[in-house]
Amino acid sequence: MTTATQYDVLERANSHELRDRLRDKVLRLKRERNAYIVAHNYQNYEVQEVADILGDSLALSKAAIGVGADVIVFCGVDFMAESAKILNPEKTVILPVREADCPMALMANAERVRAAKAQYPDAAVVCYVNSSAEVKAESDIACTSANAVQVVKSLPHKRVLFVPDKNLGHYVQRFCPEKEIILWQGFCTTHIRVTAKDVLDTKAKHPGAPFIAHPECPPEVIDLADHVCSTSGFGPYIQRSSARTFIIGTEVGMIYKLKKDHPDRRFIMPTEQFVCQTMKMTTLGWVAHALETLEHKIEIPEPVRSRAEQCLRRMMAVTHDHPNAVIASY
Ligand code: SF4
The missing domain is CATH 3.40.50.10800 (NadA-like)
Structure with a gap:
């Protein structure tokens, strides 16, 4: 320690x-x-x-x-x-x-990804950036929560092994009915804590307040969202909206920036559990x-770094990101 x-x-x-x-x-x-x-x-x-x-x-x-x-x-x-x-x-x-x-990144490792590749040899392996370098090295292409649908749609493969976030993979499947997405059973230990009841109770207390959810939330929570986006999407949505109060479906640290950028708006958390300890x-x-x-x-x-780099650069080629980009988050 x-x-x-x-x-x-x-x-x-x-x-x-x-x-x-x-x-x-x-x-x-x-x-x-x-x-x-x-x-x-x-x-x-x-x-x-x-x-x-x-x-x-x-x-x-x-x-x-x-x-x-x-x-x-x-x-x-x-x-x-x-x-x-x-x-x-x-x-x-x-x-x-x-x-x-990141507890979710720890839910996958290279050995288990290799075993899954042997089980589904016709599947493309898409890894969320929330994964270790060794998992990226085993994957065909990376994605962020902002570009996951675009990345999966760009692949010629019918089958996709999506690692490690089952909730983001489930969300992507909604937009890619033509694909068969095999879900890894990982999840974000922070976003998993919000329940549909938390959201319904908060909506009842703040009628008319849009609920913005990160796609790492469970599917039944996503079903209740007025808008689903990565952390970069919260600000633009709030800016466009005429609402004054918003229910924020992501980690509590986001509130600091939102309050700073939008001092005239009010932000409510649906649960006090939205804290990522690490x-x-x-x-x-x-x-x-x-x-x-x-x-x-x-x-x-x-050898791991160079293969992981290929995985990240393939994503950047699909999404036209800067070649020197640090893909750091979600
Ligand atoms: S909020 Fe924490 S646990 Fe969840 S994906 Fe991010 S770093 Fe991992």
Whole structure:
């Protein structure tokens, strides 16, 4: 396990003054290291505030183009930092907290994917970016939640083995009736916690408030959604809508950005359970520690990295993303 740092002690003191000093230290170290800080929308708000770029896969995709940075500090979970390293092998990519992994990504591994490929030899293997480098290396093409339907439709195969998120795979199947999608039995341990009853009760309390759901939610929850999108789709939908109150069907970290971007709107969570514990492990203290020590560097064996890169680049070719993009999220 990673041990506590002096910065954690400062953060626990919950003093604004100490917090400000810590933030100043992060910003100074960032300059000294020529580092670029990338943060996912689900990160703690104080980490979001020091990031050079905040967002989901599309926004983060611009991050690793690098602006000449020597170091990328990836404030998210392990598969995101791995994707950054896969596409930028010459750069130092740091994940501040070694234990910040994605429980869903851990639900698939290379050995099990190889066994499934032997069982379904005619199927194309599509992996959600929320998967390890070794799973990407075994897959034909990657996808994000924003482009999964487009990626699956682009394939000539009738059969698709969709790894690891069964809920995203189920959602894709709704739009691809011409395909037979074989679902891996993985799921997001955060999005699985919202129930249809949670949504119905919240809708009853806030009549007329649109419910926006991330496609990692279970199918019966998706059925109740007014709009389904990746984290990048929440803002544009809210901007277009005349509603004043919205029910937010994704991780609670998203609320910070939505409130900042849309101060005149109100955002309601359908459940208090929408917290990804591993996304919340990265604190400002750990970002400072990462910049000071350059821990923990992402290393991927070259044969795995190069095959995983092909998997990501095939997706980018379908969706016309920038060739240097970091596909980091969902
Ligand atoms: S929110 Fe879900 S998919 Fe995202 S890191 Fe957490 S467990 Fe993984």
